[in-house]
Amino acid sequence: xxxxxxxxxxxxxxxxxxxxxxxxxxxxxxxxxxxxxxxxxxxxxxxxxxxxxxxxxxxxxxxxxxxxxxxxxxxxxxxxxxxxxxxxxxxxxxxxxxxxxxxxxxxxxxxxxxxxxxxxxxxxxxxxxxxxxxxxxxxxxxxxxxxxxxxxxxxxxxxxxxxxxxxxxxxxxxxxxxxxxxxxxxxxxxxxxxxxxxxxxxxxxxxxxxxxxxxxxxxxxxxxxxxxxxxxxxxxxxxxxxxxxxxxxxxxxxxxxxxxxxxxxxxxxxxxxxxxxxxxxxxxxxxxxxxxxxxxxxxxxxxxxxxxxxxxxxxxxxxxxxxxxxxxxxxxxxxxxxxxxxxxxxxxxxxxxxxxxxxxxxxxxxxxxxxxxxx
Numbered sequence: 001x002x003x004x005x006x007x008x009x010x011x012x013x014x015x016x017x018x019x020x021x022x023x024x025x026x027x028x029x030x031x032x033x034x035x036x037x038x039x040x041x042x043x044x045x046x047x048x049x050x051x052x053x054x055x056x057x058x059x060x061x062x063x064x065x066x067x068x069x070x071x072x073x074x075x076x077x078x079x080x081x082x083x084x085x086x087x088x089x090x091x092x093x094x095x096x097x098x099x100x101x102x103x104x105x106x107x108x109x110x111x112x113x114x115x116x117x118x119x120x121x122x123x124x125x126x127x128x129x130x131x132x133x134x135x136x137x138x139x140x141x142x143x144x145x146x147x148x149x150x151x152x153x154x155x156x157x158x159x160x161x162x163x164x165x166x167x168x169x170x171x172x173x174x175x176x177x178x179x180x181x182x183x184x185x186x187x188x189x190x191x192x193x194x195x196x197x198x199x200x201x202x203x204x205x206x207x208x209x210x211x212x213x214x215x216x217x218x219x220x221x222x223x224x225x226x227x228x229x230x231x232x233x234x235x236x237x238x239x240x241x242x243x244x245x246x247x248x249x250x251x252x253x254x255x256x257x258x259x260x261x262x263x264x265x266x267x268x269x270x271x272x273x274x275x276x277x278x279x280x281x282x283x284x285x286x287x288x289x290x291x292x293x294x295x296x297x298x299x300x301x302x303x304x305x306x307x308x309x310x311x312x313x314x315x316x317x318x319x320x321x322x323x324x325x326x327x328x329x330x331x332x333x334x335x336x337x338x339x340x341x342x343x344x345x346x347x348x349x350x351x352x353x354x355x356x357x358x359x360x361x362x363x364x365x366x367x368x369x370x371x372x373x374x375x
Contacts, residue, residue, distance in 0.1 A: 009043040009329040011372045012068045012075050013337065013344060014057035017365030018083050021321050021340050024288035028083045036364045037066065037077055037099060038344075039106065040335070042328045042372075046346060046359040047335065051106045055097050056080035057368055060090070062164040062177070062209045063267050063324030063337065065369040067121040067130065068101075072373060074147055075099040076130055078118040079369065092117040096132060100147055112149050114140050120164035120210070124171045125374045129192045133162035133176055139187065141194040152192050157185050161230070164210040166219060168248055169375070175219055175246075175253070177207035180230060184210070184221060184246070186253055202255045204242035205229070209267060209324070212248060213274030214375040218305065219246040219253070220277050222265035238263040238284035238293030243277070245310055257309050262299050267325035267337065272375045276349055277303040277310055278325045278334045286321040298322045300336055300347060302354045314354025319345065324370035333357075337367035344370075 018032045035057040041050045057065070058081035065079035080093035095111045096118060103109070116136025123130050123144070130142045130149060137158035142149040160180035167174050167189065174187040174194065183203050188195035204223030212219045225241040243265050245257040262283035269278045284295040298321065302314030319338025326335050334347040338360075344367055346359040 009041065009373070010068055010072050011040040011042050011047070011326055011335060011370060012066050013038045013040060013363065013367050013370045014055065014066045014077055015342070015363045015365035016057045016059045016368045019059050019366060021286065021366070024286060024291065024294065028085065030085065033364060037075060038363060039075070039101060040344070040361065042333065042335065045333070046357070047328070047333070047361065049361060051101070052364065053099055053106050053108060055099065055108055056082070056093060058092070059323070059339065059366060059368040060092070061119040063369045064120045064164050064209050064371055065118070066371050067123045068371060068373050069123055069144065070125060070127045070374045073100070073102050074144070075101055076121055076123070076149070078121045078132055094118070096149065098147070098149060109147065112142070115154070119162060120177070121371070122165045122167045122174065123374050124167045124189070125169055126171055127374070129167070129171070129189070131165055131167065131174055131194060133165040135161040137162060139165065139174070139176060139194065141192070143192045153194060155187060155194055155196060157197055163208045164221070166210040166212045168212055169214055169216045175201070175210050175212070177210055177221060179206055179208060179228060183207065199252045201246055201253050203244045204258060207244070211269045213270045214272040215274045217247070217249045217274045218270055219248045220244065220268050220270045221246065222268035222279065224264050224266065227264055238287060238295070241265055241281070243268055243279055245277070259303065259310055261301060263293070266323055269325045269327050269334070271327045271331040272329060273331050275305055276327070276331065277305065278327065280318050280322040280325045280336050282321055296320065300325070300334070302349065302352070304352055313352045316347065316354060316356055319343070323368050326370050326372050329372070329375060335370065337370055339366040339368065342366055
């Protein structure tokens with residue numbers, strides 16, 4: 001039985017084992033095991049891991065550096081890196097990894113080279129196109145042919161780093177986060193052909209992760225603020241950041257609301273039905289113990305979209321230096337990556353009565369990126 005026969009709701013999570021954050025301090029233990037990719041079946045409760053595959057991953061970058069095709073046959077993993085202990089230096093890879101989920105057991109089957117280190121990934125609902133945003137300011141496009149990626153062009157978008165990327169449900173546009181140059185760029189898509197930048201959308205400072213609703217009405221963008229910009233951040237005080245709600249129901253797309261959130265909204269997601277927004281914010285839990293803005297845990301927040309605006313309805317403790325979030329296909333649960341704890345936590349939406357179910361999925365390494373099948 002294949003994954004696509006056995007589950008209607010597959011979610012993929014990458015886990016960076018080589019990196020560990022200890023009270024806000026970056027460490028790279030010599031005895032670390034391999035990075036991994038977990039395939040999670042969320043079609044029932046509690047969600048469960050159905051496969052674990054060794055891949056190269058990294059915590060650096062938006063927590064959307066992985067993607068899965070809508071038929072559940074392939075996963076693509078981005079943002080690889082390795083740590084040079086002799087030089088004490090992180091070396092960023094410039095390739096994508098192809099994982100065959102139909103193989104028994106599922107396995108890494110190949111890599112595709114890029115000119116720049118890839119960050120966020122997105123696959124269209126038809127399962128024919130993959131786009132990768134890079135730190136070189138380009139978007140690399142690939143046709144998905146069987147179980148192979150075929151280069152379909154590179155689009156110059158910016159002079160500096162890009163971050164997250166998302167494709168609208170109708171497959172006609174991609175939203176790309178300009179991490180260093182601010183705002184969202186919208187690219188036109190015709191089948192598997194990706195066009196030049198067409199329009200810009202306002203966001204907060206350092207737009208990072210992006211998600212879109214399956215009904216084609218909304219997109220949300222997490223803006224990680226000054227901490228997300230290049231250079232020495234000096235002493236940041238875990239000040240509030242923002243999430244931007246964007247109306248994508250018609251062109252040109254436009255920002256309609258900026259939501260205030262605790263510092264570093266690392267993970268953002270919108271429910272498939274377009275009703276709920278979930279945000280995992282670090283809220284100082286990534287800072288060193290001596291920092292005045294240090295908190296032991298981050299926050300997981302829930303908004304409900306009512307008419308043309310979002311209203312906050314939930315705020316719960318989350319993990320330490322948490323990463324990505326994703327909704328289950330039935331809109332009932334939020335899966336949140338707890339990086340330091342090496343767990344994925346499951347929260348229940350319950351029609352706005354938000355609660356932590358207490359369910360935890362153990363991971364081999366700190367979970368760093370998470371995505372669902374295109375919906």
